[in-house]
Amino acid sequence: MNLEKLKSKMVEEGIDTFFVYSNENRRYLTGFTGSNGIVIVTKDRQILMTDSRYTEQAEEQAKEFEVITYNLSPFDTVKKVFTQIGSKMIGYESKLLTDFDIRNLRKSNDNLVWIPTEDVILTIRRIKSEEEISYIRQAAHIADQSFESLIKIMKAGMTEKEVMIELEYLMKKNGNESEPFGMIVASGKRSSLPHGRASDKIIETGDMVTIDFGGIYNGYASDMTRTVWMGEPEKRMIEIFDIVSEAMNAAYEAIRPGQKCMAIDQAHRDVFVKYGLEPYSLRGLGHGVGLQIHELPRVVMGNEDVLEENMVFTIEPGIYIPGYGGVRTEDTVVLKSDGLEILTRTPKKIVID
Numbered sequence: 001m002n003l004e005k006l007k008s009k010m011v012e013e014g015i016d017t018f019f020v021y022s023n024e025n026r027r028y029l030t031g032f033t034g035s036n037g038i039v040i041v042t043k044d045r046q047i048l049m050t051d052s053r054y055t056e057q058a059e060e061q062a063k064e065f066e067v068i069t070y071n072l073s074p075f076d077t078v079k080k081v082f083t084q085i086g087s088k089m090i091g092y093e094s095k096l097l098t099d100f101d102i103r104n105l106r107k108s109n110d111n112l113v114w115i116p117t118e119d120v121i122l123t124i125r126r127i128k129s130e131e132e133i134s135y136i137r138q139a140a141h142i143a144d145q146s147f148e149s150l151i152k153i154m155k156a157g158m159t160e161k162e163v164m165i166e167l168e169y170l171m172k173k174n175g176n177e178s179e180p181f182g183m184i185v186a187s188g189k190r191s192s193l194p195h196g197r198a199s200d201k202i203i204e205t206g207d208m209v210t211i212d213f214g215g216i217y218n219g220y221a222s223d224m225t226r227t228v229w230m231g232e233p234e235k236r237m238i239e240i241f242d243i244v245s246e247a248m249n250a251a252y253e254a255i256r257p258g259q260k261c262m263a264i265d266q267a268h269r270d271v272f273v274k275y276g277l278e279p280y281s282l283r284g285l286g287h288g289v290g291l292q293i294h295e296l297p298r299v300v301m302g303n304e305d306v307l308e309e310n311m312v313f314t315i316e317p318g319i320y321i322p323g324y325g326g327v328r329t330e331d332t333v334v335l336k337s338d339g340l341e342i343l344t345r346t347p348k349k350i351v352i353d
Helices: 002-013 023-030 055-061 075-085 099-107 120-125 130-153 160-173 188-192 235-254 261-274
Strands: 017-020 038-042 046-051 066-070 089-093 113-117 184-187 208-213 224-230 284-288 295-300 312-315 318-321 325-328 331-336 339-342 350-352
Touching (some): 023 038, 023 046, 023 120, 038 075, 046 075, 055 066, 130 160, 130 224, 130 312, 130 331, 188 208, 188 325, 224 235, 235 261, 235 318, 261 284, 295 312
Parallel strands (some): 046 066, 224 350
Antiparallel strands (some): 184 208, 284 312, 318 325, 331 339
8 A cells, every 4th residue: 555655656756766765664665674775666566675684584574575685785786776677767765865875876877867856755654554553552552551650650859860761661661662762851940941851950849840752662653741740839830731731722622634734733822822921832733653753744833734534643732931941741643533532641730749
């Protein structure tokens, strides 16, 4: 199915051959999970090229593909393959190939026309299959399960790094494959940093602690943020927490198939405007999630793309006041024809006495 979608796009773009170099797009098309390989797709052939470390694995995982093994450099083998299949117009991932790569590929045959494309496969990947959704659902379950265990041991006096290490351990214990991004743990005044990496700061009673992390299951990611109350925070921080919750609910109420991404962002932003806090928010509300932690769709200001059934994305409103503190709450969700399924099920309000 994924291959057929790509071949249809190739016809639309006037391309007879598509050259795929990126890890995630290679995996999406072939099922091959090795770290090295090139995919070449034509109207009636699909080829996976890799080195001898992965030949057996490629043959096992990519059964719909011809597997070709190359030696030290792939460029000579690519030249032979293009000559053999009679390629003329070759589309390539212009955002993902380096200048070095494309210069060497152009040298392989002066008669080929290389056509830069942007996000062709990423656009196809926006709509998830039920199988993909099941993987993301499991990645979210791993995160929920691990966070539930974390809050049983988390306490004032721990450092942010200690919290991070405990959560990383719990995630691994519960089946997490790897981290989709660097975990964020930011407490007290440091919570004003949207991407505050864990530090040696000691978490104190009265702090709010922002924890942003994700799981990976069978290559597919989840993303979740919770702002934990360490005892009773200042009244103003509690008010900000409630405003962020109100903004999140406003976004959820606006989500439906056919709705523009910018309209979802605006729904939550209107809440911040009402309370005079919009300047302390970020410019976007959410992002797609899949084989990468940031995919399409982009639920951001000014984006007229529309939401469709089986898109998986995040909703993550936040307020960040420099020198004071911040709050973010984030879920991974999937849009279905009968409504929204929230995949990350951890309660939004968590108080640790």
